[in-house]
Amino acid sequence: MAGDPLKFRDPARARALTSALERVTADIGREVSVMHVCGSHEQAIARFGLRATFPKDLNVIMGPGCPVCITDVPEIDEAIALARQGVHIATYGDMLRVPGSSRSLADAQAEGGRIHVVYSIRQALDLARTLQDQVVFFATGFETTAVTTAAVILGEVPGNFSVLSAHKYIPPVMEIVAEMPGTRVEGFLAAGHAAAITGWGIFEAFVKEHDIPVVVAGFEPLDILAGLLRLVELVRDGDRVVVNAFPRCVTRDGNLRAQDQLWKVFRPIGGRWRGIAHVPNGNLRLRDEWAHVDARKRFRIDLATVWDQAPPTLAHQCICGDIMAGISSPNDCPLFGHACLPDSPVGACMVSSEGTCRIWHQYGGGGPNLSTYGAMCEVRR
Amino acid sequence: MCLGVPGRIVAIDGLVAVVDFWGMRREVRLELVDQSVAVGDYILNHVGYAIRRIPESDIQGTLDLYEQLLREAGGGDLMAADVRAELAASERQRVDGKNNGR
Amino acid sequence: MRTTLADERVLMKHGAGGRAMRRLIEEVMTVGLAEGLKPGDLGLNAMDDGAAIRIGDRWLVMTTDSHVVQPIFFPGGDIGRLAVSGTVNDLSMMGATEVLGLTCAVVIEEGFSRADLIRIQQSMRSAAIEANAPIVTGDTKVMGRGELDGILLNTTGVAITEHVVTDAGLRPGDHILLTGAIANHGFAVMTARHSLQLEGNLVSDVAPLNGLIRNVLAAGGRHVVAMKDPTRGGVSSALHEMAAKANVTIVLEEAAVPVTDEARAVSELLGIDPLHVANEGKAVIGVRPSVANAVLNALRAHPLGRDAAIVGRVVEGRPCVVLDTGVGRRLLVEPEGEPLPRIC
Numbered sequence: 001m002a003g004d005p006l007k008f009r010d011p012a013r014a015r016a017l018t019s020a021l022e023r024v025t026a027d028i029g030r031e032v033s034v035m036h037v038c039g040s041h042e043q044a045i046a047r048f049g050l051r052a053t054f055p056k057d058l059n060v061i062m063g064p065g066c067p068v069c070i071t072d073v074p075e076i077d078e079a080i081a082l083a084r085q086g087v088h089i090a091t092y093g094d095m096l097r098v099p100g101s102s103r104s105l106a107d108a109q110a111e112g113g114r115i116h117v118v119y120s121i122r123q124a125l126d127l128a129r130t131l132q133d134q135v136v137f138f139a140t141g142f143e144t145t146a147v148t149t150a151a152v153i154l155g156e157v158p159g160n161f162s163v164l165s166a167h168k169y170i171p172p173v174m175e176i177v178a179e180m181p182g183t184r185v186e187g188f189l190a191a192g193h194a195a196a197i198t199g200w201g202i203f204e205a206f207v208k209e210h211d212i213p214v215v216v217a218g219f220e221p222l223d224i225l226a227g228l229l230r231l232v233e234l235v236r237d238g239d240r241v242v243v244n245a246f247p248r249c250v251t252r253d254g255n256l257r258a259q260d261q262l263w264k265v266f267r268p269i270g271g272r273w274r275g276i277a278h279v280p281n282g283n284l285r286l287r288d289e290w291a292h293v294d295a296r297k298r299f300r301i302d303l304a305t306v307w308d309q310a311p312p313t314l315a316h317q318c319i320c321g322d323i324m325a326g327i328s329s330p331n332d333c334p335l336f337g338h339a340c341l342p343d344s345p346v347g348a349c350m351v352s353s354e355g356t357c358r359i360w361h362q363y364g365g366g367g368p369n370l371s372t373y374g375a376m377c378e379v380r381r
Numbered sequence: 382m383c384l385g386v387p388g389r390i391v392a393i394d395g396l397v398a399v400v401d402f403w404g405m406r407r408e409v410r411l412e413l414v415d416q417s418v419a420v421g422d423y424i425l426n427h428v429g430y431a432i433r434r435i436p437e438s439d440i441q442g443t444l445d446l447y448e449q450l451l452r453e454a455g456g457g458d459l460m461a462a463d464v465r466a467e468l469a470a471s472e473r474q475r476v477d478g479k480n481n482g483r
Numbered sequence: 484m485r486t487t488l489a490d491e492r493v494l495m496k497h498g499a500g501g502r503a504m505r506r507l508i509e510e511v512m513t514v515g516l517a518e519g520l521k522p523g524d525l526g527l528n529a530m531d532d533g534a535a536i537r538i539g540d541r542w543l544v545m546t547t548d549s550h551v552v553q554p555i556f557f558p559g560g561d562i563g564r565l566a567v568s569g570t571v572n573d574l575s576m577m578g579a580t581e582v583l584g585l586t587c588a589v590v591i592e593e594g595f596s597r598a599d600l601i602r603i604q605q606s607m608r609s610a611a612i613e614a615n616a617p618i619v620t621g622d623t624k625v626m627g628r629g630e631l632d633g634i635l636l637n638t639t640g641v642a643i644t645e646h647v648v649t650d651a652g653l654r655p656g657d658h659i660l661l662t663g664a665i666a667n668h669g670f671a672v673m674t675a676r677h678s679l680q681l682e683g684n685l686v687s688d689v690a691p692l693n694g695l696i697r698n699v700l701a702a703g704g705r706h707v708v709a710m711k712d713p714t715r716g717g718v719s720s721a722l723h724e725m726a727a728k729a730n731v732t733i734v735l736e737e738a739a740v741p742v743t744d745e746a747r748a749v750s751e752l753l754g755i756d757p758l759h760v761a762n763e764g765k766a767v768i769g770v771r772p773s774v775a776n777a778v779l780n781a782l783r784a785h786p787l788g789r790d791a792a793i794v795g796r797v798v799e800g801r802p803c804v805v806l807d808t809g810v811g812r813r814l815l816v817e818p819e820g821e822p823l824p825r826i827c
Contacts (some may be wrong), residue, residue, distance in 0.1 A: 009809065009810055010810075011738075011809040011810055014809070014810035014811075043754075046813065047756075047808070047813075048808045048810050048811045048813075049806065049807075049808045049810070049811030049812040049813030050810065050811040051811070051813075052811050052812040052813065053810070053811045053812075106494075110492060110494060119753065221808075221810040221811070222810075225810075343502075343503065353754075
């Protein structure tokens, strides 16, 4: 039953898949690096402790797939500036603590800004209906979330509601990673829920052009392990193809109805992702037809108001960009674990629950040798 | 981003479905899902919207896919037989016993 | 290190029961207060659930708590029941199950409904009867409209016990037990407060545990070596404190931790780990292996302990909590601040 994901967390099947992954990695006989580009994949890997079971020679790198981490500093500043202008800001919870150039939305809230944490854009709509004041929805997240923003904009929207779009589109950044000089990535694990919308067909051109296999995987432990197994097999056998390992949710064409709504509302433009220079077509902005609900058109956003505090002096030492691109690891960063901590983050990677640095700080990097606890984990019920 | 949790539709009223996740019910919007859905169907939910209908037959299909992967990865060696035995044993265990509070 | 807002102002996370709160307490609230205690007494330096002061060959145990929960009335309970249970439970966690008396100080916002106040008082009364813990003195104040959010309750509890159980007594080989299904209180309050539009049967577990713990101590005696109630910060916070104070590693088996289906649903939908969520009717108990089964049976024989389980084991190692997820292993994190629903 779909309602019982415990089936996809079965320890015996997981062990079997892990053993198979060991064998196939050993077949290759050297270090192999593959990348996933989805914060939820990293979150699932971290949450279930899968890294403790991966083969030594397999590097599963987290790429720029954390939507919180890659939301750029000016975008955070725009939301904060609006808050300081007296506008209510509705935002997803993860964005609350991400540092802008001088402060985060949480800081702005502590200073009196009216920031509301919502778990759905519909909650922001409800908020706007109960207030007279202006409400701006800070729209962050990748295409899977952008489609819900599009659905709302295409429906009935109260006059005091508008959208500040900081949505991002993932496929272009895979190109950037694949084209980076010195990239060691030999395969990509693609996000199952984004692919549920876009379809797996969009990866065919990518695979042909870059000669790198792509496997679309879901988010349960068995989905991730099976996806990795398939991916490493493709690397071993030199098969440059797209494989859909999430057939229960993903088809070749995807959800055409959602895609239609997405592109009706948004246009892709090039722009900066936090830490990664320019991503062509990586940012989603509202088309001109929707200027009447575009916060950037409705308000004059004065960014100078958020530059009243000196920017954090350590920001220039932050290497989140390299970490997100998979070039460096948190241990390579001079700030990691010393000046940059979850309590006092310098970079976005330390703020987000899906940020590489945050996850490393909490789950690994200096922790105990977790494999030795395997034998100790038999507890009588 | 969110994991996108599957749930089962228990009621539909126009564009709004009431979906059951382990006994908790929540409203989910249907503007985005591209297949027609009915009470009893499973859907993938993301920030309050259904983005996919999950055909029940595909669940078993995925599990079959993983088992096929295991067979192929095991090749003809003896380990594959152990793996299959382990899987069979765990099936029996799931039928025999239940975990606390589940 | 750069100055952050947290250095200058008190923020919400400082009240959330996790690491930030502990640091505020250590760095500000308890500074210089350790003087005046006799050697052997347990005071603020021990940072346990309560204080224990020797009187002859017994201990006087004291604890205090302030309650500011919103909403005041939540599924399964209210602030009154919470106040009484919380204080009775803190005393019980120190091994003091026979409560001499409770105080009740209340600060009420102008405009507060008298009917609600009566309801809260009745709730306190029945919880006090349930726990056999009389409310013997109190105080009443009113503040202007807008100066306080509804109502604030403070309860102090006093008890006498022959033997004090701390939260620092673990050693390698010990077993960890949970008295029942976790996260119900925090999730019930969260779903009621944040209007998450989740319908279901999630109710708080708020209850006084002294009867249950009395049975535990009868079954395990001096071999019950550590106890803590996992309130703010959840089981994770409680285990981290127990591991840190005893300088041991705790290995927790996720599959053994009892969680109801409804709590699991909320956990998955909001992306919040049940191990980080508050409980108000549960205890984490560390025991020597020789009494683990006896204590488990004593728990399960009691209405408040039916779903009790052995969930972990203590091993040698640096102070941390390792989680065996069934499909892997990782460190269990300490919650940073108030758990926020993720982009879900």
